[in-house]
Amino acid sequence: MVRPCGHRLGERFKSQWMAHLCGLCLALRGDHGQFARLVTNYDGLLISVLTEAQAARPEDGRRTAGPCPLRGMRTASVARGEGARLAAAVSLVLASAKVRDHVADGDGLLARGPVAVAARRVADGWGRAGARGGAGVGFDTGILVDAVDRQLGIEALAGPGTPLLAVTEPTETATAAAFAHTAVLAGRPGNAVPLAEAGRLFGRLAHLLDAVEDRTADAATGAWNPLTATGTPLTEARRLADDALHGIRLALRDTEFTDGALAHLLLVHELGRSVDRAFGAAPGCAAHLPGPEAPVKKRGFPAGCGMFALLCCSCQMCCAEEYEGPWSGKKREGCCRNCDCDCPCDGCDGCDGCDCCCPCDGC
Numbered sequence: 001m002v003r004p005c006g007h008r009l010g011e012r013f014k015s016q017w018m019a020h021l022c023g024l025c026l027a028l029r030g031d032h033g034q035f036a037r038l039v040t041n042y043d044g045l046l047i048s049v050l051t052e053a054q055a056a057r058p059e060d061g062r063r064t065a066g067p068c069p070l071r072g073m074r075t076a077s078v079a080r081g082e083g084a085r086l087a088a089a090v091s092l093v094l095a096s097a098k099v100r101d102h103v104a105d106g107d108g109l110l111a112r113g114p115v116a117v118a119a120r121r122v123a124d125g126w127g128r129a130g131a132r133g134g135a136g137v138g139f140d141t142g143i144l145v146d147a148v149d150r151q152l153g154i155e156a157l158a159g160p161g162t163p164l165l166a167v168t169e170p171t172e173t174a175t176a177a178a179f180a181h182t183a184v185l186a187g188r189p190g191n192a193v194p195l196a197e198a199g200r201l202f203g204r205l206a207h208l209l210d211a212v213e214d215r216t217a218d219a220a221t222g223a224w225n226p227l228t229a230t231g232t233p234l235t236e237a238r239r240l241a242d243d244a245l246h247g248i249r250l251a252l253r254d255t256e257f258t259d260g261a262l263a264h265l266l267l268v269h270e271l272g273r274s275v276d277r278a279f280g281a282a283p284g285c286a287a288h289l290p291g292p293e294a295p296v297k298k299r300g301f302p303a304g305c306g307m308f309a310l311l312c313c314s315c316q317m318c319c320a321e322e323y324e325g326p327w328s329g330k331k332r333e334g335c336c337r338n339c340d341c342d343c344p345c346d347g348c349d350g351c352d353g354c355d356c357c358c359p360c361d362g363c
Contacts, residue, residue, distance in 0.1 A: 001043050001206050004270045015077070016262050019062065020045040020052070020087075023079030026065060027088040031136075032129040036088075038305055039095035039126065043206070044087045046266060047178055050195065051083025053263045054186035054256070082137045082185045089133030090178050093141045096127035097148040139181045147174035155224060160231040164240065167226045168207040175203030191255045198251035198267065201244040205271065208241050209278040234279070241275045 006014045024045045028036040052061045061081045067073040100123045103116050127145070134141035147170035158167055179199025183191035211226045212234065218225035227237060249268050257263065305326070 001209055001274050002046065002266050002270050003042055003274070004266065008270075009265070013262055013265055017045075017049075017266075018071075019077055020048040020079045020084070022065060022068070022071070022076055023048055023084040024087045024091065026078060027080070027084040028091070031085060031088060031133055032092065032126075035122075036092060036126065036129065039091045041091055044091040044094075046202075046263075047087035047090060047182060048079050048083040049263050049266065050179060050182040051081075051086065051185050052079060053258065053260045054183060054188045054191060055083075055258055056187065058259055083182065085133055086137045086139055086178070086181060086185060089130045089137065089139065089141060090144065092126045092130030092133065093144045094148075094174075096123040096130060097145070099123035099126070137181075137185060139178070143177045144174045147171065155226070155229070158226070158229050160229075162230045164208075164226060164230050164232045164237070165204070167230065168204045171207045172200040172203040175206070176200040188256060194251040194254040198248050198255070201247045201251070202267070202271075205241060205244045205248075205275070208237055208244070209274060212237060212278045238275075238279050241279070245272055245275060 004013075004017065009017055021040070021042070025037050025040045028040060052058050055061055061079055061083065062077045063080045065076050065078040067075055099119055103119050103123070130144075131141045151170040154167055154170065176196040176199040179202065180192045180196035183189060183195050207226070214223075215225050215227055217223070219228065226232070227234070245268075248271065252260065252264060252267060
């Protein structure tokens, strides 16, 4: 959901963001093996970012990693420690749930018995690994598993007139718990309440934006979509998204950071861009909400894994101007590509003079 481009980030924040991305990838490999690196994702690294932002000595959470093909065989300073390990555990558990969901739906090759059995074993392994990783940093991943299980039941009962926020609640609960635990890891227990609120609203946004972006494809394939199932119009979804953005900004103001600039940039500026990208309009511009689009062809789990490996090995995820998401088939932007972006502080009215507003130094 949070997919910043290198030009908007500027050198300072780009290097920090990549440190957390590489740190998550290496934490997955170090604790759970090479194959676990498949679940590396942009949203998961926010856990690592928040943990470091609250730490008394952020520099203690870095180490120099060896050469990697995805960095052009260069060494790099990468995030380490409990924040990266928590991000890895959360990513594994949620990836496990996603695979099980694909198996249950019989998506693509997963409709075939032998492939479904293999995918289920992978999902079970990731779930156990995530539980071990969570326990290692004092986090009960059962909260995430329970949220996923409740989600299925809520969706089965939802229909026209069901409040959309009743459908997003399990995702909100899961992300609230993960965000709040970063305060525990950083030794800032007073931050747990505002970060739980930020996490709850981030989970709401994740669910809303996924529903908005998938609604046309879901309608074409007959897949379940919360907006369609509950009869929620896009204007109401946009209102809820804007309210969530505002709530996240307020929650971050109430959080005590050692250096919260990157967290603010990602969770205020870039998250706002994600909302605009999903709805295809400026806030409040209901007349320009997205109309019918061509259906996006999704890949099954095995095909998606193969495409993920190809995108990584060819550096397209970093450097391509545009590529297709390995599983979703949605258009993505390479995280390091050059672009002709505007300054991310355009229109921001809540930065209070923070130093994250113009990372491109005078754009």
